[in-house]
Amino acid sequence: MARLSLSSRLALLFAACTAVVSLTAGVLFNRASEAHFIELDQQSLDSKLQTFRSVLKGVASQADLSARQATLQSELSHQPDLALRLSGSDGVIWFDSLPTLPATLPTPHGLHTLHSTETDFRTYSALLEPEAVNSPQLTLLLDVTHHQHFLQRMQHLIWLTVGFSALATALLGAWAARSGLRPLRQMSEIAASVSASSLTTRLPQTEMPAELAELTHAFNAMFERLDDAFQRLSAFSADIAHELRTPLSNLLTHTQVTLTRPRSTEDYREALLGNLEELQWMAQMINDMLYLAKAEHGLLNPTRETLQLEDEADAVLEFFAPLAEDAQVRLSREGNATLAGDRNMLRRAISNLLDNALRFTPAGGQVAMRISRSDQGVQLSIENNGATIPAPALPHVFDRFFRADPARSEGSSEHAGLGLAITQSIIRAHGGQIRCESADGWTRFVIELPA
Known part of the structure; x- marks a missing residue:
């Protein structure tokens, strides 16, 4: 697989960070909402419990309940989202305000959440008369289906928010990264355009952001060194050609003149000696240039x-x-x-x-x-x-x-x-x-x- 570009990496990083932050904030808000609803339900059920304890005060058997059932039904009629179950100390159900209530309810005293097929309840169990030894048990069931629907919608909204915010951040991050990396692309374009004929090109250091100022300075310094080295190399080549031109011309002229007509052995000897002098000078110059080349490449290792x-x-x-x-x-x-x-x-x-x-x-x-x-x-x-x-x-x-x-x-x-x-x-x-x-x-x- 091709490596991701720096812009893509930054965009994905921004999206991941935004998704994590949004998800964390959504989960915390969801839990805070749920805790708030539980607190409200607790307060509501506490007040209802006191009301029903007053209505059912003194009820110790199913016979006693029959005398209070009309009052109980009247009180329940004012609470359409509230159901009630009254059980004896032996667990036998004396009264259910709704025939659809589950047969088994949470037995421990206190507040609990019950999920049934179509309805969600907040159950609150307590003794009808806490001071009595064999007191009947009163269980209040508050319909919290609308609360649960709200929390479900909230969870859906959280996931949608996370998704959209991650997508939006990825797009904005890609745009921001691409805009922020424009100086790097400019540097790449300038570096790619540099050739032997354009070594004087320099990066616009004043237009670069502070983070790239040092890199820009290093690039310009590199270009200056390359330009200087190339100029020195060009001058060196021209100087070599210039210096070798004269002795080579002398050799050619001297040899051509010598060969224009037959000469004595002594004349040929003198001509060869003259050529030898020029050749020795050329050999010395070449040796000196090789010596300098070794020095420039750090190959001179003096003994100590x-x-x-x-x-x-x-x-x-x-x-x-x-x-x-x-x-x-x-x-x-x-x-x-x-x-x-x-x-x-x-x-x-x-x-x-x-x-x-x-x-x-x-x-x-x-x-x-x-x-x-x-x-x-x-x-x-x-x-x-x-x-x-x-x-x-x-x-x-x-x-x-x-x-x-x-x-x-x-x-x-x-x-x-x-x-x-x-x-x-x-x-x-x-x-x-x-x-x-x-x-x-x-x-x-x-x-x-x-x-």
Whole structure:
């Protein structure tokens, strides 16, 4: 069977609740009415009992009753809904005001209800003379058929009320539930309409009820993340195509030129070496992109070993010392700290930052590395003097293929703009953060790592 919709469930729940409440109220009212009638009958029979005790006072035998029978019949004639039975102490019936009375009546004293074929009676039995030892027993029978008919009609009315109220509540509940769930349907329609070309769609949060405000906010946040991821993916694809276009064009052109005429072995060797350089750069860029893809999917799992950060930094500085000397740039390092991390990954991050700093530091400039401890852990900063990065470009320096200098955006076979993105992935894999600051001719990259 198909599952019931939420509107149907709510409608059935409303109907069930209404039916239970209506039925409970009807039963309570019915019982209260019945108790009220019994109380009225008790009062009426109490007063009649006193009257008949006065009429039959002193009657101790059937002979005594014959002398009072005329008075008794006269009194009964004024009570058309009342019948009377007088029995001796031995149970023998002396007198029945109605010949159709049942042969057996409730024997215990007090008020009882008797259901016969066509008539319902309220019977009230008591001794004619309570003080006498062998007093005759007087039984009054009050016709309560009209009371019972009223209670039966009341019960029918209760069931009809329960049925109609449940049906009406179900219909109204279905309408109310459908109206109340309209924002959910709207959310479903908008979510169903979202595609790669319409990721900018947002749910109208101000029009949603308070109960759905948080869900709406979550949906809009999800759409924003999807839009951002799709934009990044589209930009990444375009950047890859852009970056690969130049080396592929170089390879094709170089190969076509080489093949235009027969050449010496040395010429072919030089051509292959040129192609090899381009292929190596392309292979490195592809490896870097795969590395970033692993980082984005949380597949970078750095090892944790205790490292002296100053030793790792000095090893990288030693590697870059010849390049710095050729570029007439002074390298320096100060401070020390201990942390747990992956040696190779941290060295790669520091190398990327130093390489970036050396490329943009003018001759005679300097690159300074500072290591210190902070409340959050360990801080490492690399700063260099040179051109200031424009403020609008600072949030994007860690984006893939980003270059702050547009003049360097074409055909660099040395730097594809992935170094800083890889560095950020490494630092995040270690649970740290990296930021860039640039002002007054100095650019500084700050790394914060947990100790």
